[in-house]
Amino acid sequence: MTTISRRGLIAAGLAAPGIAPALAQTNRYPDRPVELVVGFTAGGATDLDARAVAMLLERRIGGSVVVVNRPGAGGEVALASVARSRPDGHMLGTTNMPGLLTIPIERRAQFKLEDFAGVANVVTDPNAITVHEDSPYRSIQDILTAAKAQPDRLTFASTGIGTDDHLMLVLMQQQTGTSFTHVVFQGDPQLITAILGKQVDVLGLNLGPVTAQPDKLRTVAMAGATRSRFRPEVPTLKELGIDVVMGSERGVVAPAATPPAVLAKLREAMADVVKDPEFVRVLQTRFTEPSFEDGEAWFTRLRGLQEGYQTLWQRTPWAQR
Incomplete structure (x- = not known):
């Protein structure tokens, strides 16, 4: 009777087709x-x-x-x-x-x-709707009222077409019958600069980045399923009657x-x-x-x-x- 040691079993397993190459790839990675x-x-x-x-x-x-x-x-x-x-x-x-x-x-x-x-x-990271602290719009209802009164006059900035920030806007417009002019920037720093410089009226950006830059900004709503523990004072769009959850x-x-x-x-x-x-x-x-x-x-x-x-x-x- 032939006795196979545990070491022999392991060696045999490593020699099985496909196993040795896979382990070798893992051991070499990254090179x-x-x-x-x-x-x-x-x-x-x-x-x-x-x-x-x-x-x-x-x-x-x-x-x-x-x-x-x-x-x-x-x-x-x-x-x-x-x-x-x-x-x-x-x-x-x-x-x-x-x-x-x-x-x-x-x-x-x-x-x-x-x-x-x-x-x-x-x-x-849930989306948020933010304005400059000097903005006349102090709530999401203020923004929507202005947008309905003058369609396409208010500018809404995001990081690009089809991004979460933009789709939040698309769904919000669809539900509220409003129309904004969408303005695209390449990244968060450019968006923050634009709203701080009052180059745009409304900023669509995630709650994390706008909370990290609290000076001169007012976040009026966020699109999470529930309020954030980091910003418990900011209401969700769902609370405000707009059925949009996006992040x-x-x-x-x-x-x-x-x-x-x-x-x-x-x-x-x-x-x-x-x-x-x-x-x-x-x-x-x-x-x-x-x-x-x-x-x-x-x-x-x-x-x-x-x-x-x-x-x-x-x-x-x-x-x-």
Whole structure:
């Protein structure tokens, strides 16, 4: 009778077809710096989230993670570069929902959801409606009354067509019978500068960034499902009779053909990053909540949301608004 030792069983397992190459990929990864591509300018909420992720992710995967900003087209430029990159885990992309789904719906985009594998959703930050503190509009009702009296006179700034800030506006206009002039900027810092300089009337931007810049600003409403613990005095749109819930879900993706072993390593690492007390503390300093969702479950949910956004596009083509 032949006796096989435990070491022999392990060796035999490693020799099984497909197992050894997969483990070798994981052990070698990363063998050069990993790029985390951001579709907006430096200093904005997505960029700051990415830098917090990069710092903690590199400790867990054993290699450097470098944030690269490629702003343009509401995040399309950055996501297209990730979609076209070599699928080996050395180029990852930050995502913003709903833009990850809406950009390919509204135009012939350079990427689609199927081009990516989800690593993890990381943060959810509700949208907010903000004006300059000197603005005559002290409530959302003041803004809507002015917009109804003079359609298209009030300007509403966002980070791009099809972004969460813009879709909040689209849905609000649809429900209230109002019409604003939509003005696009490339990132949060430019939006803040525009409202502080009174270049625009109303700012559509997530609650975290506007709370981090309290001077000279008045936030009149937010689009979360419930009030934020960071700004309990700010009412939700639902409370005010406007049935709109919208926010920026920010996550990390890899190219679709990334080897399963590498993807598994990244997903495990990201699960640790989001629970790290240092990451939670960094988010709290920017008035934002972590919102972890494993990549596989996250993308299953996103695929379910596609039909809803397609229906919204057919009913209210937001590129025209």
